Amino acid sequence: MNFSDPNSIHYAAAISWRFPALTGTLTLSYFIHNAVLTILRNQKNPENNARDLSIGYLLAALCYVFIGFTFYAGFPVQRTCISDNFLNNFGAGDILSSTARLFLLFQMITVLPLLMFLIRSQLFYAFTGKTWPGLGPVVLLNCCIISIAVAVAILYPRVGSILRYVGSLSGLVYVFALPCLVYMRKLHVEGRLTPRKRFIHSAVIAIGTLNFIAQFVI
Numbered sequence: 001m002n003f004s005d006p007n008s009i010h011y012a013a014a015i016s017w018r019f020p021a022l023t024g025t026l027t028l029s030y031f032i033h034n035a036v037l038t039i040l041r042n043q044k045n046p047e048n049n050a051r052d053l054s055i056g057y058l059l060a061a062l063c064y065v066f067i068g069f070t071f072y073a074g075f076p077v078q079r080t081c082i083s084d085n086f087l088n089n090f091g092a093g094d095i096l097s098s099t100a101r102l103f104l105l106f107q108m109i110t111v112l113p114l115l116m117f118l119i120r121s122q123l124f125y126a127f128t129g130k131t132w133p134g135l136g137p138v139v140l141l142n143c144c145i146i147s148i149a150v151a152v153a154i155l156y157p158r159v160g161s162i163l164r165y166v167g168s169l170s171g172l173v174y175v176f177a178l179p180c181l182v183y184m185r186k187l188h189v190e191g192r193l194t195p196r197k198r199f200i201h202s203a204v205i206a207i208g209t210l211n212f213i214a215q216f217v218i
Contacts, residue, residue, distance in 0.1 A: 001073055009078050020214035024164030027171025027211065035118045084160025116142055168212040176208025 002008040040049050071089075075082060083089050087104070090097035120141060121131040132138070152162065180201035187193035 009076075012072075012079055018218045020168075020211060020218050021160070021164050023211050024168035024171070024215045025160075026167070027175055027208075028163055028167025030171055030175045033174075038118050038121055039114075084158060116145065119145065164215050168208075168215050172208040172212045176211075177205050180204050 001012040002010040003012060003014055005011055006013075036053065040046070040053070043049055043052075071086070072079065072082070075089075087097050087101055092098075120138060123141070124133050124137070125131050156162070184193055184198060184201050187197060
């Protein structure tokens with residue numbers, strides 16, 4: 001990589017004003033916490049939750065950092081040509097990328113039921129108080145979600161943009177806004193909400209709001 005010559009095809013800017021694309025995607029990683037709670041709820045040995053979760057996060061971080069950095073550092077042309085879909089950076093006739101797409105299909109087949117379980121459990125529990133309201137509502141929900149996913153894949157197949165839009169919005173609600181609002185409400189009821197605490201937590205919500213707005217201006 002070249003950090004000094006902007007005219008070089010290997011030039012990599014040390015700072016980019018498009019960094020909100022990264023922060024929007026990163027907030028999606030915090031949003032996964034509610035899915036983690038649903039998965040760990042059925043853990044046989046709950047005392048190992050902290051250990052298992054730490055190992056999982058560490059391995060995931062290492063995989064993403066290693067693959068992302070090595071691919072970015074070794075990309076043969078301008079970095080602006082990198083597609084948000086990793087496999088789209090390879091030609092249609094590339095055997096390894098075709099094999100990776102095949103394995104990705106198997107991964108989606110195994111991951112989809114888990115994702116549907118997470119969505120179904122949280123959605124129906126919030127509205128009905130039950131994680132299994134019956135076969136009919138579950139089938140209807142599954143059809144609706146799959147239809148939405150297929151429509152997005154056809155009409156707007158930009159994975160990176162979808163991740164940062166959804167991540168920044170869900171992060172604004174679940175990471176920045178709700179925890180601060182609930183905490184301030186608790187302090188207000190107890191009579192311990194000081195102007196300093198109100199300002200700090202309001203600033204956190206404002207940061208999340210700016211992160212969401214920035215996705216539409218970069």
